[in-house]
Amino acid sequence: MSDLTRLTAVEIAGLVAGGETSAVEVTRAHLDRIAAVDDRVHAFLHVDTEGALAAARAVDERRAAGEELGPLAGVPVAVKDVLTTKGVPTTVGSKILEGWRPPYDATIVQRLREAGTVMLGKTNMDEFAMGSSTEYSAYGPTRNPWDTDRIPGGSGGGSAAALAAYEAPLSIGSDTGGSIRQPGAVTGTVGAKPTYGGTSRYGLVAFSSSLDTPGPCARTVLDAALLHQVIGGHDPRDSTSIPAPVPDVVAAAKLGATGDLTGVRLGVVSEFTGEGAEPGVMAAFRESVDTLAKLGAEIVEVSCPHFKYALPAYYLIAPSECSSNLARFDGVRFGLRVGDDGNRSLEEVMSLTREAGFGPEVKRRIMIGTYALSSGYYDAYYGQAQKVRTLITRDFTAAFERVDALISPTTPFVAFPLGARTSDPYQMYLADLFTIPTNLYGGPGISVPCGLSDGLPVGLQVMAPTMADDRMYRVAAALESVVGTFTPPAL
Template structure:
């Protein structure tokens, strides 16, 4: 029974809980047992909230048994929360030693929406420190491993959330996407992850990396589950000045339409610049098959030219470090978090220097230094200012592309999962993992990754990236659902169901 519960979709679990076929406590306990069995090998979680999760589940059961109206269609379903989203009284580190032991005094807006919806938060997932990385190897608490192959990375920065899904430790998860940190982990673990339009989901209570790029979003094993979670967490929030005052998109209805009507009559654009050199042969082969599947389903395939995408990586790695150097200045040993060298004789400057030197990892220090330099007098216009101009050109490329197509598609990641330690000492090789996802982040558009099969050359999952125009989540989800349904019809199973049991033994 326990194994059966952990392999059901969130929608199936929600239905079973609402019909009282099973209790929320039973579902939660099954997932906690699963975490206990396999997480010593996977290391998806930094903190597991056993007692709190069971108490939340018990409250859902009490409400159902009392005949009270369900808080949401996902009431009682467990979720893994990325450790960059604060939860009152629960350890939150953002994967960094500088926040070790910190207990937030408030809930993030996302956290509050999840709890109000009756969703059970299992714990906090591992991540690259302050979301800086593409492999979850930059976590101060050790790397997370890909359930498909424990010698491989699960992507980053949200590798803990994606690995928790792939290992059946949770049916739902929250990620954050600054340059691809939801989509790339989804791609390499065979799961689903969506980055909403910038401002579509509140950032209040999400520890900031790059404020003009950061965007929380939903992660799951199916497109429908992702859409259901999307509707729970989306919406305007007066606590976030960048939150869009727009209604929550009806993405669940869009999924139903995609499942029923497919993509007939839609124009789907293949981005000329997102493929080719730097992309693994197995990834490109899978992408070509995905294009053929969509075309066979009735979509018109058009090639779109986005000439400024090739400058996206350089622009991003000036904008992000600049904003992170500003945001991370708050971690100064004066107010909260780690404090080193305070022996009564050291000056505030010495304590700050010692604390930041000991508390920040190498990648964080690298980006702070880059960003501080790019923002310094005499260099601001040449670096940060120029990068923002490139960002505008990329946004204009997207606007022109959407005059030709309803959505755009590309591989979600240039490669399948690579070996742990393989790129950790080569920052440029690591940054290239974001080739396909960065343009959408710079433009602030919605984008998601859905499983598109297994690469023949590695035997590991590949993701298809689907990008919509700003506030175009509904058409994005429609195409994603249609593609998933077509894949299921052709192969008889979805990629996540193929993941080995991983019964606590390293493979």
């Protein structure tokens, strides 16, 4: 393995800016690494070799011309296949969009290009971001570099696995119910969900519009903060985008790295410290809480009584929005088209296309959502779920009157074996038990490695108030300064 693939994004950017290596050399090293290991990991759905090398050459030319480079110029990045990329396949892990090459870039992709990062390709994911293990991709599962017989988390398992396998130093994910944080936890990497509206959803293929949040993934907290700074900020093309600057997450990460949390009040969510989590996960979490206290943080227990209703509320709200959003995939305007032989009606073509194009988990959620939105059931199901969402938001508001941030385990368990939960959707959904409340509230959350259980990574989650993303970076960086970063066994 090239030493270049082991470096952080900060280190790579420094070497490129100083002329000690070239962006092309860095890019080739990561492309070689992908070629060497991705047949065992399957983190990528598409590797854009030519595009990556062209972008890298452009960075080298700019440096040679004396231009000032951004803080991540020349750094490779992998992008979850839920974001549109001009001329590069975007499938969302589904057969219904197989081979589709968008005519435009998502805002986040555009900002990555403008910052001089080098897009290596598109990463594997659960179809339409619906899943907790990346086993529901139409193109086969991604495997966890810590143990290739185990899942890398979902739905953004490809983005997390690419980091853990040293195929990329940075990646982009999207988080609807925990799909950035949960893969980060089980792969020993850092995953951050920004405040909803703090990153643009323009060009993000929608699953649940009131929940979907793109965000940064990295191997260190500072790298994640730098990537967050690049992709965040107001976008007039996104009606839900917050017209406010990104909090100074980079400064917060650097402050946290000093290991001083004096004056910071952290709330341990009592509802997330009882039954439901593996003993090894809770042991690593409790040890991390003690570490944070030693760094100067004041630890208090906080009750958020409505968090226990978050999972059922989410699985009414998200499928309902999914049912609405996925209605556009009808076999008429774009994507797959099946049965159009001139002898079938439009309705028959639409039905055949959806039957062939959507996988079982997507069909399951569409049916749940359609039922919840149907006449006579809307108020009883979707309406009630939205009321619960309001109660959960009130729990967060009350908690943040007492503490600066909340902490909990990121996931109830470590990475489980491939195939272990696919026959029981409820057991699969439990993977996001601790992450879903933050999505319903709309605030930011980050997962940072905090220990091992049975030789597999455990993540600690930090949750902060809306538009206080900097707080979570400070706490996460402080823990990282003691615990360090995690390296999986060699592939």
